[in-house]
């Protein structure tokens with residue numbers, strides 16, 4: 001079809017930042033963009049954290065699938081019915097304003113959705129879950145935050161095991177019931193809504209992988225950074241291959257319609 005990209009277009013959700021405390025920008029990490037291009041064989045397109053400039057129907061039309069990336073800022077607790085405290089900060093209301101409505105609409109439309117770290121938490125919240133602001137304060141929980149010092153390779157090193165739900169989507173895609181993962185988050189999913197299926201758990205009980213019950217398309221989230229060198233890791237390759245195939249299938253359906 002003229003004007004149609006040859007590879008599926010994947011909207012990669014940006015975070016809002018300030019450069020030099022002066023210039024507002026929307027930015028998505030290169031690792032997320034590379035993983036979409038190299039491991040899913042799709043075209044990554046950054047979606048700015050500018051809710052007033054975007055419309056959900058336009059995004060569903062422009063993109064074949066969506067990656068909800070990690071981010072230092074946390075989902076505002078008002079989105080899951082909790083009061084704001086110091087422990088919940090920092091926030092990125094512009095990203096909240098794009099990602100939460102887009103996740104709900106994309107899942108219901110059958111557009112492939114992959115949530116990573118903050119994106120995993122957004123998927124959970126979008127479907128009724130709550131978050132805890134600092135899970136290392138909970139009894140029996142380990143510290144899931146990244147090491148404060150060290151190289152980026154040290155920050156993204158594999159640090160704990162995740163056990164996957166037998167017969168779940170992750171188990172089906174990965175073909176294994178456990179894998180080692182990196183871990184770079186302070187918050188965690190607490191109560192799950194009726195549609196949030198926890199498909200992976202860390203040894204301390206922290207939810208690490210999810211799917212959305214009755215989603216008509218690919219709708220998976222990973223609390224760890226599955227994008228990290230995804231094209232070189234068995235888990236990364238499997239997740240992005242499945243995501244890319246789902247995006248190709250949606251693109252083909254839309255072309256035929």
Ligand SMILES: N[C@@H](CCC(=O)NCCCC(=O)O)C(=O)O
Pocket residue numbers: 029069070071072073074116117118119121184185186187188
């Ligand atoms: N803020 C949340 C989510 C953590 C997260 O996505 N970390 C990634 C940071 C690196 C990046 O900017 O991509 C939490 O702390 O739980």
